[in-house]
Amino acid sequence: MLEELAASHDIAREILDWRAMMKLKGTYVDALPQLVHQKTGRVHTTFNQAVAATGRLSSSDPNLQNIPIRTELGREIRGAFIADPGHVLISADYSQIELRVLAHMAQEQSLIDAFRRGDDIHDQTSAKVFGDNSGLSAHELRRRAKIINYALLYGKTAFTLAKDIGVTQQAAQEFIDAYFAGYPSVRRFIDETIAKARDTGVVSTLFGRRRRVPELTSRNGQIRAAAERVTVNLPIQGTAADILKRAMIDLHEVLPSIPGLRMILTVHDELVFEAPEATADEAAALVKHHMEHAVPLDVPLDVDVGVGRTWKDAKA
């Protein structure tokens, strides 16, 4: 509501800005320094292996998987995470891993081809959904296409899509129809995944991680619809989690080949390492290679690697 009011009343924006700043102060600026361990001089999180139903890890006490990055002010928090003297932090994250998993599992040829060519997938979706006669900037078209790419395969409806990208519900429905017309195998994958899970009561990742979804046969339409969204999400998010875990295992094995190289954090599609400055480039190449070759898919996996003294600098 305040977001809507902000367009016409300055006080609404002021309230939202104040809340965001208080959140940064309370959750990060005030709290994290108190959690620095006496002997190690570091903050140590707990990674929970049996919390998230998709196979992801979660992080708590403190949660180091929700350190701000979206806004410039929030991103400053990452500048406080600093490598030991003589060392650097290496941040390596999978580029669009869930869309690549989708391309592989749905066997959607136009997505597979695009990833093999190295095309920008959001631009391709923009062309399929919006055409090229909308009058909007390429940047705005790409932003909307990105929302569609990540939302539709999990069951987002025209109602919320319309709110997200600022169009009428009727227009949003036309975009959704155009998306599935352009990616017919994605439609088929969604339908077949739900049908099989309804018959068996279980849905699985590419590597066999299972989640029970008994609500698929509920007579309550809302409960059933929610279960269908969970069912479609699990193979995508869960397979991506499996891939990252395999990469972590592989990298754990080869870490000793570079003295002083340490794995220090995982954030769903990202791994953070600490390495001696002298072997930083060698370590970055090793990390990138093992992440990109953790599993064989019909599309390439692409990893972006950054090096810096702080976590903030390593992501740039």
Place this chain on the structure above:
DNA sequence: CCTGACTCC
């Protein structure tokens, strides 16, 4: 202990 609002992928 719960809710809403904020943070992340």
Place this chain on the structure above:
DNA sequence: CATGGGAGTCAGG
């Protein structure tokens, strides 16, 4: 009538 998935922390009540 309700309206993408997965998480954690904080303040306030």
